[in-house]
Amino acid sequence: MNPNVHKTLVMQLQAGATERFPVLAHLSYDADDPFAVTAVFSHDGHVLARWRLDREMVLDGLHRPVGMGDVRFRPVSTGVWEELRMEFLGDARSDGERHHAVVFAWAPAVESFLRQTHEIVAPGQERIEVDHFLAEVIAEG
Template identity: 75%
Template sequence: MNSFVHKSLVVQLQAGTTDRFPVLAHLSYDAADPFAVTAVFSHDGRVLARWRLDREMLSDGLQGPVGLGDVRLRPVSTGVWQELRMELLGDARPDGGRQCAVVFAWAPALAAFLRETREVVPPGREEVRIDDFLADVIAGG
């Protein structure tokens, strides 16, 4: 069985007061890191941002608002179009504000990706290799 799932989606990015514009979101899931989904956002061959997101939080965000910190998710419905709104907060600016980007992903495509990840590692069956983690921490990794 494959322990890796990858899907590329066209999503809409909105930064600041700009209009939405399309970017690619490359989603990946690796059974070796069973709680995380990596999202790499790119445009014209340039990586704009890379985020590690909690798989369960993504799933919960399709159903209702979640997140209090740097990542906030909630479903958005515009008639027949269902989206997941992902608010991603970045580092603080000198004026005390924070960078912020909002990504809108087509909810059915994201749900299909998450279903594939659950086929690789069902929820509740995730294993954490604490010995490997501690060895990495001790080694300074």
Template identity: 70%
Template sequence: MNPHVHSTLVVQLQADGASRCPVLAHLSYDAADPFAVTAVFSHDGRVLTRWRLDREMLGEGLRRSVGVGDVRFSPVTNGMWAELRMEFLGDTHEDGSRHHAVVYAWAPAVSAFLRSTRAVVPPGEEEIGVDDFLAEILARG
């Protein structure tokens, strides 16, 4: 079985109070890093940002509000659509405020992606190479 899962979704970005605009979200999962999902957001071929997300938290966000700090997820019903609301807080501006963006994704598409990741590494069966992890940290000094 392929240890990688990839999916590209059209999502809606709402940044700093502006109206929503479509961007691409490239979701990827690698069994070698079984707790994480990488989300790369792009527009017109340019990477806007990259986030490393907790796979379990992402799934929980489809059912209830989760997260504190820089990343928060919550389910949203928008008319007939079920969406996942992903809120991201970024670097601090000179005035002390922070970059703020909200991304809305079609919840069934995120759910399908997560099902594919669970087929690769079921919840509870995640393993990390602690020895390799420690060796990497020690090598960095």
């Protein structure tokens, strides 16, 4: 079985109070990093942002509001359409404020991606090679 899952979704980036425009989100999962999902957002061939997300937090965000820091998720229902609202706070801007983005994803597509990751590493079965982890931490240090 392939220890990786990749899925590209069209999501909606909210610009301003109500306007949205489409962006591509390249989601990936690697069994060697079992707790994380990577999301790369792009538009017109340019990478807008790359986030490493907690897989369990993404799943929880489909059902209830989660997150208190730089990343927050919550379900949004329009009655017909089920979405995952993802809010990201980034680095400081020159005006002292922080970069801020809100992205909406079709919830069933995110759920499908997560189901594929669970087929590779089931929730609660995640393991990390401690020696490999320590080597990475020391190398980054």
